[in-house]
Amino acid sequence: MEAKFGRTLTSEENVVRKFILSQTPTLGRVPSVVEISEEFSHVNKGKLEEILNELDRFDAIHPDESKTNIIAAYPFSGSATSHKVSFKRKEYKSIFAMCAIDALGIGFMFDSDVSIESLCFHCEEKIEIDVQDEEIISLNPKGTVVWCDMEYSKCAATSLCRKINFFSSDEHFERWQKGKSKRRGHLLQIAEAFYLGKLFFKERIN
């Protein structure tokens, strides 16, 4: 977790990581490797490749196999997910978050009110959350909870993150769980998940 937030990265690696994250809401998508190269044209090409490889190794970003597009720049997804975050700040476009807690935390990262649209992981019922002044001011359905599945822990972008999802109620989580082998994890109330989002993401790109 710390590595993804740049704690164990070099300052050069961290500058590239912060550029990728700060550009994502501006573009409404994760920047491509070409766009990153243009921004860092003063950096030797081999050196920049090395930096991107290190960010990949630390799970901060995941380029695709051809190394042209970034499929995930934690906490953003390069492709559509069921967690869409729209910013109230007009200069930002909506983006897709990797998981439910990421979706709840992204507003803290950019100091912006947000609207989150997601789906119940059991029945695909629409879930809508409005955040204003760092508070949830609207939640539909009211009983929405977040399940953090702990069966996967190696790589957040490819495994753990997709296992943190919204359910429209405790009951829908239980229905989803029923018949499956018992999974290790935590069922969080929305306020708890929101607090974790704040804890993980506030001031992470400052």
Ligand SMILES: [Zn+2]
């Ligand atoms: Zn449901």
